[in-house]
Amino acid sequence: MLEFDRYFAEFETETARLATLAHDTDSRRPIPTCPGWTMEQLVGHVGRGHRWAAEIIRLRLLEPIPMQEVVVPGDPDERSAWLTEGARMLADAVRAAGPEQPVWTWQRDRTAGFWLRRMFHDEVVHRFDAELALGIEGSLAADLAVDGVSDVLDTAAILSMPNIGVPSGFAGLAGSGEALQFVATDPELGASGEWSVTRSPAGITWQHGHRQADVTVRGPAVHLLLLLNRRLSAETADVEITGDPDLFAHWWTNSKF
Known part of the structure; x- marks a missing residue:
């Protein structure tokens, strides 16, 4: 894992990158690496996840809650602002609670900090989804990519358990x-x-x-x-x-x- 100051900073950077892509791309643009999704659905998935995790942390919940449906704004400026707002809600919730605050997660790491790291890496991958759909060759610092590999292997370790x-x-x-x-x-x-x-x-x-x-x-x-x-x-x-x-x-x- 990285220092949490780094996660906060990189999460903000990634959100800005995806928000720019969401602003400048037709919301109906297909995302081939997420079959059946459009840019609007990709943005909705990311923004909904931010808000869901933020609510778990804000309420210090020890059990999961349903994910709420969301409406992604059609206006490009509003769409980017909506995405940025959700990310800010999550970051602010982690800062207020502290990364070590116990909350519900689906991993062995049952802390608020888990959600910042998990949602950061989720957003990185979906930023690449948007770039791949547009023919853009994206980039990522090697140490962030390393942390992302560890994160996806953590996911595989839990989801490969036969009695999950x-x-x-x-x-x-x-x-x-x-x-x-x-x-x-x-x-x-x-x-x-x-x-x-x-x-x-x-x-x-x-x-x-x-x-x-x-x-x-x-x-x-x-x-x-x-x-x-x-x-x-x-x-x-x-x-x-x-x-x-x-x-x-x-x-x-x-x-x-």
Whole structure:
């Protein structure tokens, strides 16, 4: 994890980037990496998530609440302002409560700070969705991409558990000891850019560092992030796969949000 001051600053930056894209793009523009969605629906998803998490934190809730339906403003200026307002509500709620405030989450981390980190990474991926739809080659600092990879592996670890109690597109990741290694090739990262993943009957587990693996996927951290979030495929991402390619293909097929 990063320092929370960094999350606050980067969350504001990401929101500004997505708000600009939302302002300058036809709300009916299809988002190919989110099949069936338009730009309006993408913005609605992000803004609704901000407001939902903000309410959980503001009320110090220890149980989940339903997500409310939202109406995304049609006017471009209002649409961008609406998105920015939701992000500000979430950031302000975390600041007021403190990142360590206990609240409900669906992860092992049951703190307000979880929601800032989770919604930041959710917004990063959806900003890439918007850019990919427009043919823009987006960018992200390598350390933020590394944190995003860890975040999506945390998600996979929870959603691959067989007794989670809700339908999950990650259930097929449970296995019998198969090992995968993800390696970020950005030269400045070192050991923080390596993830060792093991599939077990109880779901997947992961840790930083290098271990012998059945398949290894190497590439820039941002490409690993987009690959694990299914925004790029093994064919379109700038990655090298060595070992058993079928094992990674199985992972990719069975990691659907």
